Amino acid sequence: MGSKEKEKEKELGTVNEAGNEGNSIMPIISYREAIRQALREMLRDPKVFLMGEDVGAYGGAFAVTKGFLAEYGEKRILDTPIAEAGIVGAGIGAVMAGARPVVEIMTINFTLLAFDAIVNHAAKIYSMSGGQVNIPLIIRTVTGSGNQLGAQHSQNIEGHYAMVPGLKVVAPATPADAKGLLLSAYDDMNPVFFAEHFALYHVKAEVPEEAVRVPLGVAAVPREGKDVTLIAYSRMVQTCLQAAELLAGQGIAAEVIDLRTLRPLDYETMIASIRKTHRVIMVEETGIGTSIGGDIIAALQEVVFDDLAAPIRWVAGAPTPVPYNRTLERASIPNAETVAQAASELMGGQQRKVA
Amino acid sequence: MDRELRMTMYRQMALIRRFEEAAGEQYGRGRIGGFLHLYIGEEACAVGAINAIRHEDYVVTHYRDHGHALVKGCSPRAVMAELFGKATGVSHGMGGSMHLFCKENRLMGGYAIVGGGLPIGMGIALGIQYQEQDLVCLDFFGDGAVNEGEFHESMNMASLWNLPVIFFCENNLYAMGTAVARTAAVPEIYRRAEVYAMASTQVDGMDVEAVYRATADAVERARRGGGPSLIEAITYRFKGHSMADAVVYRTREEEEVWRPRDPIAVLGKRLIEGGEATQEELDQIDKDVLAVVNDAVHFAEESANPTVEDMYRFVYAV
Numbered sequence: 001m002g003s004k005e006k007e008k009e010k011e012l013g014t015v016n017e018a019g020n021e022g023n024s025i026m027p028i029i030s031y032r033e034a035i036r037q038a039l040r041e042m043l044r045d046p047k048v049f050l051m052g053e054d055v056g057a058y059g060g061a062f063a064v065t066k067g068f069l070a071e072y073g074e075k076r077i078l079d080t081p082i083a084e085a086g087i088v089g090a091g092i093g094a095v096m097a098g099a100r101p102v103v104e105i106m107t108i109n110f111t112l113l114a115f116d117a118i119v120n121h122a123a124k125i126y127s128m129s130g131g132q133v134n135i136p137l138i139i140r141t142v143t144g145s146g147n148q149l150g151a152q153h154s155q156n157i158e159g160h161y162a163m164v165p166g167l168k169v170v171a172p173a174t175p176a177d178a179k180g181l182l183l184s185a186y187d188d189m190n191p192v193f194f195a196e197h198f199a200l201y202h203v204k205a206e207v208p209e210e211a212v213r214v215p216l217g218v219a220a221v222p223r224e225g226k227d228v229t230l231i232a233y234s235r236m237v238q239t240c241l242q243a244a245e246l247l248a249g250q251g252i253a254a255e256v257i258d259l260r261t262l263r264p265l266d267y268e269t270m271i272a273s274i275r276k277t278h279r280v281i282m283v284e285e286t287g288i289g290t291s292i293g294g295d296i297i298a299a300l301q302e303v304v305f306d307d308l309a310a311p312i313r314w315v316a317g318a319p320t321p322v323p324y325n326r327t328l329e330r331a332s333i334p335n336a337e338t339v340a341q342a343a344s345e346l347m348g349g350q351q352r353k354v355a
Numbered sequence: 356m357d358r359e360l361r362m363t364m365y366r367q368m369a370l371i372r373r374f375e376e377a378a379g380e381q382y383g384r385g386r387i388g389g390f391l392h393l394y395i396g397e398e399a400c401a402v403g404a405i406n407a408i409r410h411e412d413y414v415v416t417h418y419r420d421h422g423h424a425l426v427k428g429c430s431p432r433a434v435m436a437e438l439f440g441k442a443t444g445v446s447h448g449m450g451g452s453m454h455l456f457c458k459e460n461r462l463m464g465g466y467a468i469v470g471g472g473l474p475i476g477m478g479i480a481l482g483i484q485y486q487e488q489d490l491v492c493l494d495f496f497g498d499g500a501v502n503e504g505e506f507h508e509s510m511n512m513a514s515l516w517n518l519p520v521i522f523f524c525e526n527n528l529y530a531m532g533t534a535v536a537r538t539a540a541v542p543e544i545y546r547r548a549e550v551y552a553m554a555s556t557q558v559d560g561m562d563v564e565a566v567y568r569a570t571a572d573a574v575e576r577a578r579r580g581g582g583p584s585l586i587e588a589i590t591y592r593f594k595g596h597s598m599a600d601a602v603v604y605r606t607r608e609e610e611e612v613w614r615p616r617d618p619i620a621v622l623g624k625r626l627i628e629g630g631e632a633t634q635e636e637l638d639q640i641d642k643d644v645l646a647v648v649n650d651a652v653h654f655a656e657e658s659a660n661p662t663v664e665d666m667y668r669f670v671y672a673v
Contacts (some may be wrong), residue, residue, distance in 0.1 A: 083511065085504060094479065
């Protein structure tokens with residue numbers, strides 16, 4: 001990065017927290033740019049083409065593929081009709097014929113129109129064919145709430161897909177993971193549902209220039225701590241990291257786990273952390289009981305019950321359609337304060353004696 | 356059309372008929388589970404259409420798929436074993452009657468969600484076009500599928516992008532038990548191609564030669580870059596929708612009207628009257644295919660079940 005650019009980055013407040021950007025050997029780029037880099041890397045493979053609504057002439061609804069049409073041409077950056085089942089079905093067929101399309105569904109809400117293609121078809125063909133036909137199809141989409149877009153544009157339903165055997169589900173929280181996980185999705189032999197969070201597109205951090213893979217199914221621990229484990233993914237990882245800062249001020253050392261992949265889940269990392277902290281909070285952006293949090297808690301308690309000093313806590317959004325009103329919408333989504341409050345209650349509560 | 360092809364198609368239709376009769380019988384004995392949708396009466400569709408493509412071309416189909424698999428090159432043994440749920444089945448016993456796959460023969464699946472196979476077949480054609488291959492995809496579905504959104508999405512995209520796909524509608528007049536005229540605002544299904552600027556035709560689905568010719572035209576058009584086609588074959592299933600169907604929604608009189616149009620009888624009569632075959636030759640074919648089917652049943656019976664490990668092994672490819 002040139003010095004001018006560095007200044008600009010500082011102005012934008014995007015140098016990393018450690019303030020060591022100047023010493024870093026890795027460029028600091030946005031989550032959006034990281035995804036663009038991964039797509040460019042994939043497009044080196046002539047079998048790869050991108051297809052979706054407004055990926056070409058418009059440049060992507062979230063500008064992820066901006067400029068790609070001019071660079072790669074219409075054959076490889078294919079604008080589609082608004083026909084989600086058709087788009088995903090076409091992707092399934094095209095991989096069967098030996099191509100490697102990467103399909104984009106503009107937002108996760110619209111993937112419900114392709115639920116049949118994704119759940120009934122992409123996820124099951126490998127099994128139904130007795131292992132003959134695998135579907136290495138990446139389905140990129142955009143998840144998230146919090147922009148006053150109303151109930152039909154504010155869902156985090158990646159958890160629905162995470163309940164489907166045959167799919168892999170990825171939801172990166174950082175630019176480096178966005179790039180590295182997308183490249184791993186490209187290497188994978190299976191359908192991968194890749195949920196990008198719209199509120200993270202502007203987030204910047206260090207990202208390796210090279211095509212470094214981040215393995216699917218392995219969680220990250222972006223902050224270590226001994227007192228309480230906060231489990232989250234996607235944007236809620238940032239929320240938990242902020243909560244951990246607040247908790248540090250109260251003398252509570254929170255450990256944050258970024259699941260990164262929702263199917264398969266990395267229980268090993270979660271269990272190891274809980275055995276250290278004895279307290280755990282499951283944090284989700286979506287409404288409580290509407291996603292995978294409950295399943296994770298159920299699976300964890302079977303294993304770690306005797307390690308727990310307190311019941312597993314569950315902090316998630318309101319179990320309602322996300323309202324338009326700004327105040328209500330904010331009230332429907334967990335934030336650093338609500339997470340920190342829950343952790344602090346958990347620390348102060350009646351303690352079970354742990355063997 | 357030369358005699359050899361007619362005789363081949365006669366044999367294939369006879370094989371499907373005997374295969375389906377045996378499947379029905381084995382279902383009755385409890386050796387085949389789940390749903391079983393027999394193709395009896397509709398044989399001319401799969402046989403006429405699939406003979407008009409090459410072995411390396413792709414087929415996608417629906418849940419009434421035994422006939423398509425047999426014509427596309429799957430062995431009767433492996434298809435019957437799949438119905439029995441055995442590890443020697445085309446889909447390793449993991450798919451069953453409705454999900455016959457054979458990658459080697461480019462049979463890319465029977466699908467049991469009405470309309471679900473349509474965009475997949477269209478997508479195969481997109482993959483063919485993207486890779487500039489000299490191939491086509493034959494995409495089968497029933498009359499019930501044409502009211503699904505996936506039908507319209509697939510038709511639009513195929514025409515928009517000029518894809519080498521042939522949409523083949525087997526119109527057997529009933530979507531399960533509901534007559535086409537009671538579900539379709541425009542019951543002439545082939546006319547739906549008009550709004551997508553796509554070539555289309557309606558053909559007698561009980562006449563295997565007519566089906567062959569209509570498909571051959573569409574395939575030729577697709578190969579020379581002329582784009583997709585919609586073929587509507589009017590056919591009739593002599594049995595119920597599935598083995599559970601008591602067929603209360605149509606009259607016995609209607610069934611009697613269709614009996615003389617049995618596609619095997621129609622071609623057999625033509626072969627004999629044209630001096631191309633004798634009744635004895637046709638009887639011999641029937642005996643031969645019956646032996647093949649009996650062997651397939653025996654093979655399926657003797658085959659081993661897949662293992663519990665297989666159930667887990669086939670979730671994710673590695």
